[in-house]
Amino acid sequence: MANEPRKQQSRGAKSARAPWREQAESYLNHHRKVARDSARRMWQSPVASMMTWAVMGVALALPVALMLLLASLEGVSAGWESSARVTAYLNDSVSIEEARELKAEVADDSRVADVELIDRETALEEFRASSGLEDALDYLNENPLPHTLLVTPSESSRTADGVEMLLTVIEGLDGVERVQVDLGWLQRLNAMTDLLGRAVWALALLLAAAVVLVIGNTVRLAIENRRDEILVAKLVGGTDAFVRRPFLYTGAWFGLGGGVVAWTLLQLSLWWLSGPVERLAGLYRSEFSLNGLTIDGALALIIVAMLLGWLGAWVAVKRHLDDIEPGEIAGG
Amino acid sequence: MIEFRQVTKRYDSDHTALRQVNFGLQRGELAFLTGHSGAGKSTLLKLIMVMERPSAGEVIVGGQVLNTLPRRQVPYIRRHIGVVFQNHQLLFDRTVFDNVAMPLEVMGTPARDIGRRVRAALDKVGLLSKEKMNPMQLSGGEQQRVGIARAVVNKPPVLLADEPTGNLDPELSADIMRLFADFSQVGVTVLIATHDIALINELGRRTLTLDHGRLVPGAGAAGGRHG
Numbered sequence: 001m002a003n004e005p006r007k008q009q010s011r012g013a014k015s016a017r018a019p020w021r022e023q024a025e026s027y028l029n030h031h032r033k034v035a036r037d038s039a040r041r042m043w044q045s046p047v048a049s050m051m052t053w054a055v056m057g058v059a060l061a062l063p064v065a066l067m068l069l070l071a072s073l074e075g076v077s078a079g080w081e082s083s084a085r086v087t088a089y090l091n092d093s094v095s096i097e098e099a100r101e102l103k104a105e106v107a108d109d110s111r112v113a114d115v116e117l118i119d120r121e122t123a124l125e126e127f128r129a130s131s132g133l134e135d136a137l138d139y140l141n142e143n144p145l146p147h148t149l150l151v152t153p154s155e156s157s158r159t160a161d162g163v164e165m166l167l168t169v170i171e172g173l174d175g176v177e178r179v180q181v182d183l184g185w186l187q188r189l190n191a192m193t194d195l196l197g198r199a200v201w202a203l204a205l206l207l208a209a210a211v212v213l214v215i216g217n218t219v220r221l222a223i224e225n226r227r228d229e230i231l232v233a234k235l236v237g238g239t240d241a242f243v244r245r246p247f248l249y250t251g252a253w254f255g256l257g258g259g260v261v262a263w264t265l266l267q268l269s270l271w272w273l274s275g276p277v278e279r280l281a282g283l284y285r286s287e288f289s290l291n292g293l294t295i296d297g298a299l300a301l302i303i304v305a306m307l308l309g310w311l312g313a314w315v316a317v318k319r320h321l322d323d324i325e326p327g328e329i330a331g332g
Numbered sequence: 333m334i335e336f337r338q339v340t341k342r343y344d345s346d347h348t349a350l351r352q353v354n355f356g357l358q359r360g361e362l363a364f365l366t367g368h369s370g371a372g373k374s375t376l377l378k379l380i381m382v383m384e385r386p387s388a389g390e391v392i393v394g395g396q397v398l399n400t401l402p403r404r405q406v407p408y409i410r411r412h413i414g415v416v417f418q419n420h421q422l423l424f425d426r427t428v429f430d431n432v433a434m435p436l437e438v439m440g441t442p443a444r445d446i447g448r449r450v451r452a453a454l455d456k457v458g459l460l461s462k463e464k465m466n467p468m469q470l471s472g473g474e475q476q477r478v479g480i481a482r483a484v485v486n487k488p489p490v491l492l493a494d495e496p497t498g499n500l501d502p503e504l505s506a507d508i509m510r511l512f513a514d515f516s517q518v519g520v521t522v523l524i525a526t527h528d529i530a531l532i533n534e535l536g537r538r539t540l541t542l543d544h545g546r547l548v549p550g551a552g553a554a555g556g557r558h559g
Contacts, residue, residue, distance in 0.1 A: 026440045229423055235381075236435040236482070237411035240404075325383065 031245070038249035041222075042257075049257065052218050056258025059211050060305055061265040063204035068266070068291060070200060073193050076288045086151040086167060087180045094175045099147040102175055106151060111166050113154040120145045146177060208308055211258065215251050215312025216319075222250055223320050230324050244317045251313025252306045259305030263298050333359045333490060333521040334380060339389035341375050341545075349375040351545045352389070357523060359489070362516035364532045365525040367542030373525040376542070377492050380523075381413060382406045394489060411439055414483030414520075418495035420475050422467040428454070428478050429463040435486045453485040454478075457511060473504040480511060484520070491515055493524040497531065505531055 042049045088106075090099055096119055107115045118126075123145040128134050153166055163181055171179045223230070226246075233243050270292045281288040293301065334357040341350040349372045357363055365373050378384040379391050382398050391398045394412060401409065414435075422431050429450055436446045454460045457477040459470075467475055476496060483491060493512065497505035509524075509531060516522045526532065532539055541548040 022442055023440060026442045029443060030437065030440060228421070229425070232421055232423060232434060233438060234407070235410065235415060235421070236438050237407045237409075238438040239407045242407075242438055 034245050035249045038246050039253050042250065042253055049254070052214065052254055053257035053261045055214050056211050056254065056305065056309070057261025057265055059207040059214070060258055060262035060301065060308075061269075063200055063207055064262060064293070064301060065266055065269065066196075066200040066203065068270075068293070070193060070197055072288065072290050073189075073196075075291075076189075085181070086153065086163065086170060088149040088151060088170050088173075088176050089178045089180070090147045090149070091175050091177045092146055094147060096147065098175060099149075102173060103149055105173065106149060106170060109166075109169065111154050111157040111162065111169075112151055114152040116150040116152075118148045118150065120147050123148060211305075211308045212312040212315060215254050215309045216316040218254060219247050219251055219313040219316040220320055222247060223316065223324075227324060230321065234325065240321070243321060244314075247317050247321070248310055248313050251309040251311070251316075253309070254312075255306035255309025256302060258309065259302035262305065263293065263301055266293060333357055333361070333394060334523065335390075335392040336376075336379075337390040337392070339379065339386045339391055341372070341379065341384060342387040349545055350379075350386075350542075353542075353545075353547050355540055355547060357521050359521055360516050360519045361538070362513060362522040362535075363524070363538040363540055364535075365523055365540045365542065366527055366529070366532065369527070371542040372545045373542055374494060377415075377494055377523070377525055380490070380492060381415060382409055407438075411435065411486060412488050412490060414486075414488040414491040416476070416479050416483045416491070416493040416496045418498040420479035422475055422478055422482075424466060424468045426466075427463065428459065428465050428467055428470070431467060431478060432463075432482045432485050435482060439486060441486075449485055450481075453481040456484070456514075457481045473500050473507070476500065476504075476508060477511075480508070484515060489520060491520050491522045493522070493526075495526055496524060497526065497528055502530075506534070509535060 090102065094102070099117055099119065103115050103117045106112055120143050124137070124143050127145065128137055149170075151166070151170065153163055157163065157166055167179050167181055170176060230243055270290060273290060277288070277290050336353045336355050339350055339353045340348065342348045353372075353376065365376060367373055375384065379386055379398070380393055382401060386399060393409065396409065398409065423434075432450045432453055433446050436449060441449070451460060451463065454463055457480055459474060459477055459481065462470065462474070467478055470478065476499075480496070483493075491512070496512075497508055500508065505528065512522050512524060513535070
């Protein structure tokens with residue numbers, strides 16, 4: 001220690017050195033030391049620590065996995081919404097010439113990207129081919145189907161509101177009998193994802209509470225194991241904050257481990273599922289893909305896990321540490 | 333330095349540990365506290381350490397009235413009071429050095445000062461060569477001296493000892509008493525609870541005697557005479 005030049009200075013002119021700086025320095029040093037010490041203690045009982053991490057990891061991975069799934073589903077419904085097409089059925093009395101005029105009129109609208117006219121004969125052919133009702137259709141004297149306009153909204157109008165507005169405009173045109181947009185199943189999907197979203201949040205809250213309790217219990221045991229040390233620290237004038245600190249760090253480290261385990265579990269299951277999901281999406285000609293956590297997401301997961309660990313430790317410390325008072329040392 | 337004014341400590345309705353105790357100890361005074369077991373010695377020490385609060389009366393340490401001290405402030409009072417226990421309360425999961433360093437760490441002493449002050453305290457009790465050992469490897473007398481080093485490492489103005497020589501043979505006890513006398517020489521107020529009458533007689537210092545919670549009137553009880 002004598003070879004530290006700084007020490008020689010400070011001994012002579014102790015008051016010259018800003019005391020708050022020295023205080024802050026030793027405060028930070030103590031934090032570093034306690035953080036290191038708590039981590040070292042965790043390594044000393046690796047099996048127990050890893051089990052706690054695993055419990056936390058599973059509890060955290062489950063809601064995060066559901067949230068990822070939900071985000072992917074919302075991506076799908078957004079994709080389909082943009083490709084929504086408006087179908088306008090024209091009056092039976094509208095002739096094919098009038099239908100062509102209507103088509104041109106609709107196409108002029110800036111909100112419309114493309115209009116396709118399906119005349120009644122083509123429609124009947126398609127129907128005959130796809131429905132399997134050929135025989136039944138043969139009994140009909142005349143074609144029951146109207147001319148139809150298939151309207152694709154322009155890029156900017158591909159929102160629920162935009163489509164809705166376009167719908168009213170087309171509905172107001174002369175010769176349009178009925179307008180249909182097949183948003184029903186999309187709305188049902190949205191309603192379902194909304195419901196699922198809430199369920200996931202409720203599950204996440206429950207599991208977060210479970211994590212807090214698990215950490216609380218683990219830290220309670222740690223407190224019991226270090227009872228003597230706590231007593232002596234309180235005896236020689238350790239503040240509550242000083243006594244709590246190692247346990248709060250322990251909780252945060254448990255959180256860190258749990259977060260990393262959760263992330264690993266997520267990456268593994270993603271890797272395991274990605275093949276089948278791609279195949280399934282391919283069968284549905286869907287763009288659907290399972291998205292993993294981004295780097296930001298992984299960081300957020302780990303930070304949340306550490307906060308939960310810290311909170312669990314805090315609950316345990318609050319409940320059990322204050323009970324340990326040195327009064328019992330001195331005996332009767 | 334330490335003053336008790338009409339201090340009464342009642343635990344339950346039928347158990348009164350201390351009754352209207354009055355005494356004062358000056359800076360640098362060394363006094364013994366004796367009495368049969370259950371006379372209230374430990375209670376008296378606990379009141380000074382703010383492990384207990386008096387039911388009535390005032391306990392004043394270093395000019396501070398402890399009765400109304402908020403709980404948050406208690407640690408800061410304890411930093412000014414060194415305590416030595418019969419069973420020394422050392423931690424066996426760390427070295428002698430780390431045991432003695434605890435009061436300094438609690439205070440946030442810079443690391444380089446900790447080394448210097450711990451070694452000074454260990455030197456004082458003659459255990460400088462054993463700083464790296466585990467207290468478990470030391471003899472009873474040595475463990476007690478480590479406890480004393482820990483109690484004085486932050487140079488507290490008050491030193492309390494609860495049966496510090498309880499488990500030691502007379503020769504070691506005398507050694508330890510000499511240490512306490514040295515501390516009082518440099519201005520530390522020392523109060524030693526013991527029922528080792530021979531030792532008390534040998535040193536011939538002021539003695540406070542408790543009997544069923546009352547201070548027995550006599551040579552030591554009256555007040556601030558230097559011992």
